[in-house]
Amino acid sequence: MPDKTVTACLLIIGNEILSGRTQDANLAFLGRRLNDIGIRLTEARVIPDIEAVVVDTLNTVRTTFDYVFTTGGIGPTHDDITSSCVAKAFGLPLSLHPEAHARLQAHYPPGQLNEARLRMAHTPEGAQLIDNPVSTAPGFQIENVFVMAGIPQIMQAMFEGIVHRLVGGQPLLSRSITVTLPEGRVAKDLGALQDTYPDVEMGSYPFNRQGNIGTRLVLRAADPARLTAAAGELDDLVKALGGGGEWDQDLPNEGGAT
């Protein structure tokens, strides 16, 4: 019996993403890194800095997915409401975390740890800190919810510090081939191949690069033997259609298969 899929949801919290002022970069990073350790990013939601929305959404997703990651809203300003929303969602008081307090005291010159910055040392009671090697102010974990910064450089550093706390299943391995056929030419045979390999996820992504039309076909599976077998049949299939194509060197963080 295959392992149960371990699922995760990302909550991107911030008006600046929804207004289009800031381009999110955390989703793609998290999707790749989670896959490395056998956790599937199954959903992501982008929500505004509105307390009721954040609290309700948190309570929905933390009981639906194995892991929840949040990004954004843990700075010192009035619009940074994530920590207090997480406390409300769990029905816990928000209180000064002694270790977070000590870190901020060590970080700021005397007199500069003002009231606003002190907000960044508050967590729901009982939270476990997430280190911030970039700018000190920590994130935190409470049960299956991991609260991280929105700035990608900090978020990524925080994530690397908590990877050991996450328990994944079997990572999906992947292979992809870029073919010189339009999607509509390969669709029927690809659909038939998908029926033959229900355990291999097959995706088809058309592109138009300065008039060069083609399709990237992506196979993903937990079982390397099945992946290799499906890739072999797909290779035959595109050749039979007169398309040919090149198998991509998959990036290591996409789970490069043999």
Add this chain to the structure above:
Amino acid sequence: MPDKTVTACLLIIGNEILSGRTQDANLAFLGRRLNDIGIRLTEARVIPDIEAVVVDTLNTVRTTFDYVFTTGGIGPTHDDITSSCVAKAFGLPLSLHPEAHARLQAHYPPGQLNEARLRMAHTPEGAQLIDNPVSTAPGFQIENVFVMAGIPQIMQAMFEGIVHRLVGGQPLLSRSITVTLPEGRVAKDLGALQDTYPDVEMGSYPFNRQGNIGTRLVLRAADPARLTAAAGELDDLVKALGGGGEWDQDLPNEGGAT
């Protein structure tokens, strides 16, 4: 009494976004363009190509938000399930749309409109087409749901063709200033200013550009007079903190205020 806020939700449908293989570019575009016409992108969800998830999510968001936009999953391959999911969500049959059919017949050379491509001419019964000036295969609208392609170039062209069907409220105008102060220095006074202007949304976004630490402060409001007044007070405030700063030339599509 202020106009009711007109809300929208974006559903980004596709495993390739969640796996991190493809970076979404549609959210930021839609957030900006909707704001131009007085519609607020209030939430976005990224969901996988799984029928039950797409149908359930559609039925949740189409009854929660004034408008729903979907991107992705309307091509010719087996993993393109958006149109059939929309039909299921509305309890409508999925059928060949005569006008969509005619457009594809005119587009493809004789014999090339195969079964897979014909899938792209199927819509929930009664749907109104959304033109695709890039590659012909149309999107469609049914009630308050607008189904569009995932490829940004096509999605953007589709959106420009439906703008006239959308009824917005008052657009949010915005001003922003980039200051040479860390966020923690400006937080307290900014919070107090926010309390004075509850109708002006104030956001604070710290940055670290090669060691140059600063903060971008963004004000958004429907009323230009209130926006100007708040901006004036914010300008005084950052000067008093010794930070100074430069007001950005806001982009026209962010609703540049006077």
